[in-house]
Amino acid sequence: xxxxxxxxxxxxxxxxxxxxxxxxxxxxxxxxxxxxxxxxxxxxxxxxxxxxxxxxxxxxxxxxxxxxxxxxxxxxxxxxxxxxxxxxxxxxxxxxxxxxxxxxxxxxxxxxxxxxxxxxxxxxxxxxxxxxxxxxxxxxxxxxxxxxxxxxxxxxxxxxxxxxxxxxxxxxxxxxxxxxxxxxxxxxxxxxxxxxxxxxxxxxxxxxxxxxxxxxxxxxxxxxxxxxxxxxxxxxxxxxxxxxxxxxxxxxxxxxxxxxxxxxxxxxxxxxxxxxxxxxxxxxxxxxxxxxxxxxxxxxxxxxxxxxxxxxxxxxxxxxxxxxxxxxxxxxxxxxxxxxxxxxxxxxxxxxxxxxxxxxxxxxxxxxxxxxxxxxxxxxxxxxxxxxxxxxxxxxxxxxxxxxxxxxxxxxxxxxxxxxxxxxxxxxxxxxxxxxxxxxxxxxxxxxxxxxxxxxxxxxxxxxxxxxxxxxxxxxxxxxx
Numbered sequence: 098x099x100x101x102x103x104x105x106x107x108x109x110x111x112x113x114x115x116x117x118x119x120x121x122x123x124x125x126x127x128x129x130x131x132x133x134x135x136x137x138x139x140x141x142x143x144x145x146x147x148x149x150x151x152x153x154x155x156x157x158x159x160x161x162x163x164x165x166x167x168x169x170x171x172x173x174x175x176x177x178x179x180x181x182x183x184x185x186x187x188x189x190x191x192x193x194x195x196x197x198x199x200x201x202x203x204x205x206x207x208x209x210x211x212x213x214x215x216x217x218x219x220x221x222x223x224x225x226x227x228x229x230x231x232x233x234x235x236x237x238x239x240x241x242x243x244x245x246x247x248x249x250x251x252x253x254x255x256x257x258x259x260x261x262x263x264x265x266x267x268x269x270x271x272x273x274x275x276x277x278x279x280x281x282x283x284x285x286x287x288x289x290x291x292x293x294x295x296x297x298x299x300x301x302x303x304x305x306x307x308x309x310x311x312x313x314x315x316x317x318x319x320x321x322x323x324x325x326x327x328x329x330x331x332x333x334x335x336x337x338x339x340x341x342x343x344x345x346x347x348x349x350x351x352x353x354x355x356x357x358x359x360x361x362x363x364x365x366x367x368x369x370x371x372x373x374x375x376x377x378x379x380x381x382x383x384x385x386x387x388x389x390x391x392x393x394x395x396x397x398x399x400x401x402x403x404x405x406x407x408x409x410x411x412x413x414x415x416x417x418x419x420x421x422x423x424x425x426x427x428x429x430x431x432x433x434x435x436x437x438x439x440x441x442x443x444x445x446x447x448x449x450x451x452x453x454x455x456x457x458x459x460x461x462x463x464x465x466x467x468x469x470x471x472x473x474x475x476x477x478x479x480x481x482x483x484x485x486x487x488x489x490x491x492x493x494x495x496x497x498x499x500x501x502x503x504x505x506x507x508x509x510x511x512x513x514x515x516x517x518x519x520x521x522x523x524x525x526x527x528x529x530x531x532x533x534x535x536x537x538x539x540x541x542x543x544x545x546x547x548x549x550x551x552x553x554x555x556x557x558x559x560x561x562x563x564x565x566x567x568x569x570x571x572x573x574x575x576x577x578x
Contacts, residue, residue, distance in 0.1 A: 155239070159173075163261070186246065188245050229298065230264055230299075235260045238257045269368055272373060281337060293323075300361075344480040347378050350377065383483075394491045405451045408447065421469075421473050422470055423435070424452075424491075434450070464495065470488070537549060
């Protein structure tokens, strides 16, 4: 403060004169001066302590009139400058009130009596907190640090302004498949899927895990619970292949992960379901098994004995499978039934085929007949169409014996020398596979002659009797019978 003068108004008379206030913002000023009765100029030096109204002392300027950052780490600036030149340094502290949303730099600025009117910049940076908390408002406070600042600024009132931090955390969860796919097989192999939240919840988040076809793949556990403590720790879901006995090839099931709204942080209620496609490799192979009684199949030609074998599918079909049963020689062997039908319900129940011998009258010895079991493609599940035929060898014991039968009229043959005749018939006892020639001869042609010296039987006429005529011969001898 500059000294000022007081003039004497009356000689030799002391007066108390009013003194004009130098600065309305100053306090503790001497308001009056005792002037003695002489004209004098009295230099008076006052000690000044500034009094600032609210908002005075320093000026804050925000970029674009506001300060906004986001949790990804963007920043914004504001500047500070003193309003009045100080006699000594003035230090201002900048505080964010221990906010978790922002950081500031620097946290103090110092003005001198030479740079007091040069604005200094403070940078505000957004802090990532992983919490889904929406846009947050923090308060920055700028205060004079009295202990290390010009005393004239001690009374300067703190100033504040708000900073908006935009949240970059969104509700959601991430699924990771082992090797990028999920594959199991029906023998019970497993695969894993990991699940983790994308952001910290304010309360628990429960995620349900379901399989679209538990006959192909099961899941464990059926639910995952994430808290504010474990939200960023991946949890594992195990997928296990299920054996269904069906010949259905590789199957794809959908595993669905869903937020259970009623048990979860509200911020996660709108999160969409996520799915994983799990491939289950089929362990069931199309086929059928034939089992012969006693390990072989044998019958007799006369039909007095039968034998059987059973047939069963190796795996469950998704639709009917029809098998045909065919004998290669129905003259030796017949089969019953001629077809077998297996369904998805009776596929594992054995069905019986009965084999019966056929009497063919042929002297052909024991015969082997092949019975073929084949899939009827047009009437069967496609998975069984490519199956190879299977066969059963059936042995038929022959009951036919080589021989022929001679029959005499009235059981005997008798002729007279005068030329009378008698008949003899001959027939084979069994069907030959080729011609049979029977020679007929008289032991004494002077007594008896025969009409045919040979008889020929074929596979066609073998069972038709052929006749021989026996004729008596007159020999003029008196020789008796």
